[in-house]
Amino acid sequence: MNSPAVSRVLDWMKEIEIGSGDMTTENVAQYPVHLQCELVSLESGNFSGKEVIEELFSPVIDRVKLQWKLDEGDAIQAQTVLCQIEGNGAEILKLERLVTWIIGRMSGIATATRSTRQFLEKAGKKLVPGTAISPIFEVIDRIAQATGGCVNSKHGLEDTIYVTQNHVKYAGGLDKTLNRLEAEIGDIRKKFRFDVEVNTLDQFKEAQKFDCDVIHVIGLSDGEIRELFEHTDITKMPILHLNAISDFKPEFHDYFFRNCAIESLTGDAHPIKNRLIVS
Secondary structure, X not given: OOOHHHHHHHHHHHHHHOOOOOHHHHHHOOOOOEEEEEEEEOOOEEOOOHHHHHHHHHHHOOOEXXXXXXXXXXXXXXXXXXXXXXEEHHHHHHOHHHHHHHHHHHHHHHHHHHXXXXXXXXXXXXXXXXXXXXXXXHHHHHHHHHHOOOOOOOOOOOOEEEEOHHHHHHHOOHHHHHHHHHHHHHHXXXXXXXXXXXXXXXXXXXXXXXXXXXXXXXXXXXHHHHHHHHHOOOOOOOEEEEOOHHHOOHHHHHOOOOEEEEOHHHHOOOOOOEEEEEO
């Protein structure tokens, strides 16, 4: 995995979890013991986290061997062996809690994402990332979402202008915000993606007048969503954001949008329980 962001997050996690050393592991044995372990899923779902765990162990790869029994995205059942791990026992045990947490979280998100993506596909829609994030862990959450079939954007804050409602309030209104941005961007407009959040029908109509790439419709009630798609002249196909997949109504199948974001996927995903078992 060639991701500096993931590496930095893992280094931070190890600093918090281990600090200057694992006192328990370092004192229960006089010297490092060779261990053989199995990482076992205790629940069914879809597996995610292989490359992140490999990156976690990369500094001690000469002392610890990982032998994976499945690939990213594979279906798993209770008691499925995900990986066999052997080598320096001290290095393995230091990372035990991080391994099980990362695999549990990522697999849970991948599982929820896959079922949501399959639901939306039947309605002719695609699943895209929402705006709700878990700070710091977003980099691994996005990998898990991609594993589940979410269409991840390749853009980040460094090459995207993303106008939120707080920006609108800060600048004194949507029209002032967008006019100011268009004036400031000028000739370099094509180098940036330009996204705008709206949460009223009037804001949507206003946003369509500007040179934005994507309009994100967020926080509208069922009635407002119906008004938008049934009685509004839509010239730019928006992304519809919903809190949960249960908010997707039957009539949405025929509405003029292709991409849908479900905000609860990362926040409410059920971690897949797993355990590291020493032979």
